[in-house]
Amino acid sequence: xxxxxxxxxxxxxxxxxxxxxxxxxxVKIQIAGSSAARFKSAMEKKAAEVIxxxxxxxxxxxxxxxxxxxxxxxxxxxxxxxxxxxGER
Amino acid sequence: xxxxxLGREIPEFIEGxxxxxxxxxxxxxxxxGYRAGGKIRCVNNTCTDKRVSGIKAAIAASGLKSGMTxxxxxxxxxxxxxxxxxIDACAEMGIKNLTLFPTALFGVHKxxxxxxxxxxxxxxxxxxxxxxxxxxxxxGMDVPVVLRSHGGxxxxxxxxxxxxxxxxxxxxxxxxxxxxxxxxxxSACGSLGYAFxxxxxxxxxxxxxxxxxxYPAAPVSISQLNVDIVVEVPSIxxxxxxxxxxxxxxxxPLRLLIAKYxxxxxxxxxxxxxxxxxxxxxxxxxLAVTAFMKEAMIKRGIKGSFGLGGITxxxxxxxxEGLVERLMDVQSFDLEAVRSIGENPKHIEISAxxxxxxxxxxxxxxxxxxxxxxxxxxxxxxxxxxxxxAEGALxxxxxxxxxxxxxxxxxxxxxxxxxxxxxxxxxxxxxVTTPGEVVDAIITEYGITINPKRKDLxxxxxxxxxxxxxxMDELVSRAHKMSGPxxxxxxxxxxxxxxxxxxxxxxDVVHQLKKK
Numbered sequence: 036x037x038x039x040x041x042x043x044x045x046x047x048x049x050x051x052x053x054x055x056x057x058x059x060x061x062v063k064i065q066i067a068g069s070s071a072a073r074f075k076s077a078m079e080k081k082a083a084e085v086i087x088x089x090x091x092x093x094x095x096x097x098x099x100x101x102x103x104x105x106x107x108x109x110x111x112x113x114x115x116x117x118x119x120x121x122g123e124r
Numbered sequence: 125x126x127x128x129x130l131g132r133e134i135p136e137f138i139e140g141x142x143x144x145x146x147x148x149x150x151x152x153x154x155x156x157g158y159r160a161g162g163k164i165r166c167v168n169n170t171c172t173d174k175r176v177s178g179i180k181a182a183i184a185a186s187g188l189k190s191g192m193t194x195x196x197x198x199x200x201x202x203x204x205x206x207x208x209x210x211i212d213a214c215a216e217m218g219i220k221n222l223t224l225f226p227t228a229l230f231g232v233h234k235x236x237x238x239x240x241x242x243x244x245x246x247x248x249x250x251x252x253x254x255x256x257x258x259x260x261x262x263x264g265m266d267v268p269v270v271l272r273s274h275g276g277x278x279x280x281x282x283x284x285x286x287x288x289x290x291x292x293x294x295x296x297x298x299x300x301x302x303x304x305x306x307x308x309x310x311s312a313c314g315s316l317g318y319a320f321x322x323x324x325x326x327x328x329x330x331x332x333x334x335x336x337x338x339y340p341a342a343p344v345s346i347s348q349l350n351v352d353i354v355v356e357v358p359s360i361x362x363x364x365x366x367x368x369x370x371x372x373x374x375x376x377p378l379r380l381l382i383a384k385y386x387x388x389x390x391x392x393x394x395x396x397x398x399x400x401x402x403x404x405x406x407x408x409x410x411l412a413v414t415a416f417m418k419e420a421m422i423k424r425g426i427k428g429s430f431g432l433g434g435i436t437x438x439x440x441x442x443x444x445e446g447l448v449e450r451l452m453d454v455q456s457f458d459l460e461a462v463r464s465i466g467e468n469p470k471h472i473e474i475s476a477x478x479x480x481x482x483x484x485x486x487x488x489x490x491x492x493x494x495x496x497x498x499x500x501x502x503x504x505x506x507x508x509x510x511x512x513x514a515e516g517a518l519x520x521x522x523x524x525x526x527x528x529x530x531x532x533x534x535x536x537x538x539x540x541x542x543x544x545x546x547x548x549x550x551x552x553x554x555x556v557t558t559p560g561e562v563v564d565a566i567i568t569e570y571g572i573t574i575n576p577k578r579k580d581l582x583x584x585x586x587x588x589x590x591x592x593x594x595x596m597d598e599l600v601s602r603a604h605k606m607s608g609p610x611x612x613x614x615x616x617x618x619x620x621x622x623x624x625x626x627x628x629x630x631x632d633v634v635h636q637l638k639k640k
Contacts, residue, residue: 072515102544
C-alpha cells in the first residue's frame with residue numbers, strides 16, 4: 036500500500052499521513068493529538084475541504100496534531116496528498 | 125440549582141461537599157464570630173524528648189485513625205518523600221478513608237493513585253495535578269476535590285471549615301523538642317510558609333526530619349510550642365527536585381515581547397514610583413517582566429519596597445542591588461532564594477496566612493501594587509481560569525492567583541493569545557478561578573488589553589505614546605479567527621471539583637469528563 040507524509044510534530048504543526056484506499060472506499064479521516072479534544076470538527080472539515088478541492092475521492096488520512104492552525108493543517112494535507120499521487124498528475 | 129454572582133450554576137448541595145455558599149463578589153462576604161482552635165495540649169517536664177522511632181511509630185503516637193484529615197505542605201515540591209512515606213505507612217497499618225489536605229501535590233505524588241484506588245485516601249482538599257488530576261476528572265474519586273487558594277486554605281482552617289487531625293511537616297532541620305526550620309540541612313527548602321497554619325491549628329503535629337540538631341536548634345521557623353512528635357528518617361526528599369538551579373528568563377521572542385508590553389504598562393501606571401511592591405512568581409514571562417522592570421527602575425531612579433510570594437534568584441538579585449528593600453517569602457523556588465532567606469535578615473519568611481488569608485487583620489497581598497499572573501484562559505469579562513485545561517480536566521491548583529489578584533492594585537495576566545491552537549482568550553471560560561472584577565489587564569503578543577472598568581489605567585496608557593492598546597472585542601475576535609470554532613467539552617452531570625473563592629464561597633464547579 037502506498038503512503039506519504041507531510042509535516043512534523045513540532046509545536047503548532049501536525050504530521051499528516053495519507054494512504055491509498057480502494058475505489059469506492061471514500062475519505063476516512065483519523066485525528067489524534069493536542070487539539071483533537073476541542074477542534075476535531077474544525078480539523079475534519081478543513082481536511083475534507085482540501086481533499087475535495089484536489090478531486091480525490093478515496094483516501095485514508097491520519098493526522099497527528101500538535102496544535103496546528105487550519106492554514107498549516109490544510110497545507111500539510113495538500114502536500115501529503117501531492118506526494119502520494121505525485122507522478123500521476 | 126442557583127446562579128452565583130458570575131452566573132455560574134451551583135447546586136445548593138453537592139454530594140461529598142455539603143451545602144454550598146454562593147460566590148457573591150470578590151469582597152462581599154463579611155465573616156462573623158470567632159476563630160477555631162486546635163486541641164489544648166499539656167506537656168510537663170516528664171517529656172523532654174518528643175522523638176519516636178520510625179514513621180509508623182509516629183503515626184501510631186499521633187492517634188491518626190481511619191476517617192481523619194491529614195495535612196502536608198509542599199515546599200519540597202517534586203522532590204518530596206514525606207507524603208508518599210506517610211500514606212504508604214498508613215496503608216500498611218490498615219488506616220483507611222483519609223482526607224488528604226495538602227497545600228499542593230506534585231508529579232512525584234502520582235504514587236498516591238494506588239492509595240486512592242484502594243480506599244486509603246477517599247477525599248482530597250487541595251490541588252490535583254497531572255495523573256491524579258486526570259484520574260479525578262474521569263471520575264476516579266467518589267467525593268469531589270475542593271480547590272482553595274493559598275489564602276483560602278488558612279482561612280478555611282482558622283475559621284473552622286476544615287479541621288486538621290494530624291499535620292505532617294517535612295522539616296529540613298529539627299531538634300528533639302520540635303523546633304523546625306527550612307533553611308538548613310541537606311534537604312533545605314527555604315521558607316516553610318505554607319506549614320505555619322497547619323502547625324498552629326492541627327490537633328497533633330508531627331515533624332519529619334533528616335537533619336536532627338541538638339536542642340535548641342536555631343534559627344526557628346515553627347517552634348516547639350506547636351510540635352508534638354519528632355521522627356527522624358534517612359531522607360525527607362531529593363534535593364534535585366526540591367530546588368531548581370537558577371531560574372532563567374525566557375528567550376522566546378514572543379514571550380519577551382509580552383513581558384515588554386507588561387513592563388511598559390507597569391511603567392505607565394500610577395504605581396511605578398518610589399516604594400513600588402510587586403509579585404512576579406517563577407514563570408518565564410513574569411521573570412522577564414522583572415528583568416525589564418529592573419532596567420526601568422534603574423533608568424528612572426526608583427526603588428521598590430518589597431517583592432512578595434514565591435521567591436527566585438532574580439528577586440534576590442534585586443534585594444542585593446538595593447532595588448527592593450525586603451523580600452516576603454512564602455516559598456523559596458531556587459538555590460539562590462534558599463541561601464538568601466537563611467542569610468539575609470531583609471529576606472523574611474511569611475506564612476500563607478500572612479501572605480494571603482482574606483480573613484485576618486491584614487494579609488501581605490493587600491500591600492501589593494502589582495502582580496503578574498498567568499492563566500489557562502481568560503474571557504471577555506476578564507474572568508480567569510487556572511484550574512482546568514482545554515480538554516476540561518482539572519489539572520492545576522489555584523495557588524495565590526485569587527489572593528494576589530484581589531489584593532494588588534494592578535493585576536496583570538500575561539499570556540500568549542494561543543497555546544498551540546487553543547485560544548487563551550475566549551467568550552466564556554470553562555471554569556472560573558478568579559473573577560474579572562479583580563483582573564485589570566491582559567497582555568498578549570498583540571498588546572495591552574485593559575479592563576474597561578479601569579478607566580484610570582486606560583487614560584494613563586493613552587497618555588503614553590506608542591503603547592499598543594487592544595480592546596477585548598478585538599482580541600477575542602482575533603483569537604476566534606485564528607483558532608476556529610471549538611467543540612464543546614463532553615461532561616457528565618456529576619461534580620468532581622469544587623472551586624472555592626478565597627472566602628469559601630463557591631465560584632465554580634467542575635464536572636466529570638464523559639468517557640471517550
